Amino acid sequence: MITAELELHRPGSVAEALDLLARHGDDAKILGGGMSLVPTMTLGLARPEIVISLNHVPELRAITEDAATATLRIGGTARHNDVIASPLVARHAPLLADAARHIGDVQVRNRGTIGGSVAHADPAADYLPTLVALAASVVVRSTRGERVIPAAEFFIDVMATALAPDELIAEIRVPSQGAARGAYRRLARVEGSFAIVNAAAVVRPAGSGASVVAIGGVAGAPVVVDASAAVAAGLTEAALAAFEDAVRTACPQPFEDLNGDAEYRREMAVIHARRALLAAAGAAAA
Ligand SMILES: Cc1cc2nc3c(=O)[nH]c(=O)nc-3n(C[C@H](O)[C@H](O)[C@H](O)COP(=O)(O)OP(=O)(O)OC[C@H]3O[C@@H](n4cnc5c(N)ncnc54)[C@H](O)[C@@H]3O)c2cc1C
Numbered sequence: 001m002i003t004a005e006l007e008l009h010r011p012g013s014v015a016e017a018l019d020l021l022a023r024h025g026d027d028a029k030i031l032g033g034g035m036s037l038v039p040t041m042t043l044g045l046a047r048p049e050i051v052i053s054l055n056h057v058p059e060l061r062a063i064t065e066d067a068a069t070a071t072l073r074i075g076g077t078a079r080h081n082d083v084i085a086s087p088l089v090a091r092h093a094p095l096l097a098d099a100a101r102h103i104g105d106v107q108v109r110n111r112g113t114i115g116g117s118v119a120h121a122d123p124a125a126d127y128l129p130t131l132v133a134l135a136a137s138v139v140v141r142s143t144r145g146e147r148v149i150p151a152a153e154f155f156i157d158v159m160a161t162a163l164a165p166d167e168l169i170a171e172i173r174v175p176s177q178g179a180a181r182g183a184y185r186r187l188a189r190v191e192g193s194f195a196i197v198n199a200a201a202v203v204r205p206a207g208s209g210a211s212v213v214a215i216g217g218v219a220g221a222p223v224v225v226d227a228s229a230a231v232a233a234g235l236t237e238a239a240l241a242a243f244e245d246a247v248r249t250a251c252p253q254p255f256e257d258l259n260g261d262a263e264y265r266r267e268m269a270v271i272h273a274r275r276a277l278l279a280a281a282g283a284a285a286a
Contacts, residue, residue, distance in 0.1 A: 002041050009052045014059065014141065017052055017168060022143040024050045025165045031055070032077055032116030035108050060115075060170060063088050070176040076115025076169040080104075083114060093174045095182030095200060099130040102184070105192040115169035118154070121161045121221075123255070124195045128155055129214035129222040130184060131172065133200040139171040140164075148173070157220035180204040183279030185272045189259070196259045197268045201276035203231055211280075213273045215247065218254040218265055225250050227277050235281055240274060247273045 011017040021028060029048035031037055032055075040046040054060055060077040063086045072092040074083065083089050083100040090097055103109055103117075103126050117127050118138060131138075131151040138154045140147050140163055147167070154162045163169065186198035197217035204211050211227045225246050233239035247270045254265035 002038075003044075004041075004047050004049075006048060007050045009050065010056045011052065011054075012056050014057055014168075014170065017054060017057060018141060018143045018166075020050070020052050021166045021168060024052075028052055028165075030119070030168055032113035032119070033079065033108075033111035035104075035112040036116060036120045036122075054113075054115075054168070065092060065176075070178065072174040072176060074114055074172045074174065076171060077113045078115075080109040080112050080114070080117075084109065092176040093134060093182075095134060095177065095184060095202065096127070096130055096174060098182070098184045099126040099198075099200065102126050102186055102188075102195070102198075114172055118172065119161065119163055119169055121155055121159050122194070123158055123220055123222075124198065124217040126184075126186065126195065126198060126216075129198055129216040130182075130200040131174070132222040132224060133182065133202045133212055133214040134174050134177070136172055136174040138162075138169055139173055140167040141170045142167040146170070152222075152224065155221035160220070177202070179208065181280050183276045183282075185276040185279065187268050187272055197254075197265055197272055199269065199272040199276040201227065201273070201280040203227070203277070203280040206232070211277075213247070213277050215251065215269050215273055218251045218269050223250045223269075225273065230277065231281060235278065240277075243277065244270045244274060 028050035031051050031053040054077045060075045062075045064073045065088050080100045080103045117125050136151045138149045182202045184200050186195040188195050199215045201213045211231045214222045214224045216222050230239040230243040251266045254262045256262050
């Protein structure tokens, strides 16, 4: 039960939301889908005096494309189910829709938003390694202006991001996958639970950028391993063994908890990174 008194604001435009954030900053919390914020308030872990709901700002929920730059633009309050159902996401970034399909259960996918997940920055969230592998950017706005932050720089540590208290996540920009192919793999105890580790692979055709695998659940922020050499070598067993060693090196001290110790998590990261890479390369070959 939420016992502390709070003021709820329901701005109808981005400008109004930014004005509220500028005035209340540290005392305020943005409400997206409420899937993470409400439980933390119920437990007393967050006690905002002001809550600013973004649920009445229709422009923040739009999913559009910028044809000139082949960029997908996903509004910060787009629900996980909006991402899953969007024909534009299916055309430009099918890997993102694949990751979204794994999030929680049907209620969570109906209410939870991409901006909320990115702001919350749980290290095992399904979007985090996916956005990093896709070289996406997070567009944040405040009354001071707009910043476009590469996802690889936005996620800093466990639930710590580059977002300032007076900023909101307005949009996620994803460059179109084009001829690149992606695959997402995750380890979870049961259907609907958070991943223990997850891995998103993007394999690009020769000469069009690096092939990478981004891994979540092992460190405060997604860990990126370059898979270009393994792909160029035809993913032979020797090349895959070298890639696996690179994953181990990139995960020197994974988290330890009831789901597993550091060594278990590291080896699960290796297995899921390999599976994601092979699946993406298979799709690329096809
Ligand atoms: C039972 C359950 C299972 C789940 N399973 C998974 C899972 O398997 N995989 C997974 O990835 N996630 C999972 N989640 C988390 C889910 O994806 C949430 O939707 C997400 O973490 C938060 O999104 P939200 O829109 O609900 O944000 P909220 O709860 O509204 O907000 C979360 C935080 O982000 C801030 N915030 C929200 N929107 C913005 C914005 N636009 N700009 C700036 N700050 C903002 C809030 O102030 C708050 O600090 C699960 C959640 C639950 C309850």
